[in-house]
Amino acid sequence: MKNIVVATDLSGRSAHALTRAFQLAEQSGARVAVVKVADDDLPETMSAKIQIDAQDMLEALCEAEAARHPAPFSIEVLTGDPAHCIRACARDYDSDLIILGAHRRRGFLDGMRETTLEHVVRIVRRPVLLAAMPVESPYTKVLLPMDFSPASTAAAHAALKVAPAAEINAFHAVHVPYRGFGRGNPDGSLEDIFLQEAREERDKWWENAGLPASFPKPELSEGSPQQILDARRALFDPDLIAVGAHSRATAARWIVGSFAAGLVRNPPCDVLVTRPR
Numbered sequence: 002m003k004n005i006v007v008a009t010d011l012s013g014r015s016a017h018a019l020t021r022a023f024q025l026a027e028q029s030g031a032r033v034a035v036v037k038v039a040d041d042d043l044p045e046t047m048s049a050k051i052q053i054d055a056q057d058m059l060e061a062l063c064e065a066e067a068a069r070h071p072a073p074f075s076i077e078v079l080t081g082d083p084a085h086c087i088r089a090c091a092r093d094y095d096s097d098l099i100i101l102g103a104h105r106r107r108g109f110l111d112g113m114r115e116t117t118l119e120h121v122v123r124i125v126r127r128p129v130l131l132a133a134m135p136v137e138s139p140y141t142k143v144l145l146p147m148d149f150s151p152a153s154t155a156a157a158h159a160a161l162k163v164a165p166a167a168e169i170n171a172f173h174a175v176h177v178p179y180r181g182f183g184r185g186n187p188d189g190s191l192e193d194i195f196l197q198e199a200r201e202e203r204d205k206w207w208e209n210a211g212l213p214a215s216f217p218k219p220e221l222s223e224g225s226p227q228q229i230l231d232a233r234r235a236l237f238d239p240d241l242i243a244v245g246a247h248s249r250a251t252a253a254r255w256i257v258g259s260f261a262a263g264l265v266r267n268p269p270c271d272v273l274v275t276r277p278r
Contacts, residue, residue: 015102026072084120140164144239151277152245
């Protein structure tokens, strides 16, 4: 990675994002662009003071982070819509990764509108990292749910850049409808048929994914994606989950696929969300 954009609102929630940005920059030799977006509805004099104060605070915070994780950095204090300002910075810096902190829980409103991270993933085709946990070390264990789509292929490649030395646990959940039906059939049960189809799909995907030979072939597990994720997370204890995002339109907004959105809204650890470019 060469350039990392990290967005902060100077809250405790975004402190982990800033630290992770500098840790990853030191690890990869990247430059960090730190972005703070101020409310553009405030009176001009108040907005100007907030921007000056934010610049001073960020300079102090970045100097402290760079002392622990040496990396070059720059600071941008902007006004406007957070997601669109982050997109502009990602474009201007040609960022390889965007990092955000955990979103503020808003109760009823969370069910009515998307989070900033969901908005960013929707409008920016670059990997987005939700840094929700304290930073103790580089990532050591990555859990990777896969459906063999271009989105999950992009997630696998992004995970290798963010956590090059980590152990990767990749899996594909195979849902078998009407489980148990057809047992005793000479052509095999439904479980056998669905697992064989998934095996063929995985092997075909593997040949074209462009991943290194050291990358583990995704294991096939029968069950729903959420069931398998919960079971593997309990056993594997990952510090990062990497997932592909599937955007689709609904009545008045876009969502980043229910599976990825659930992880973003209730992250059990850091979450890396990627869309194919």
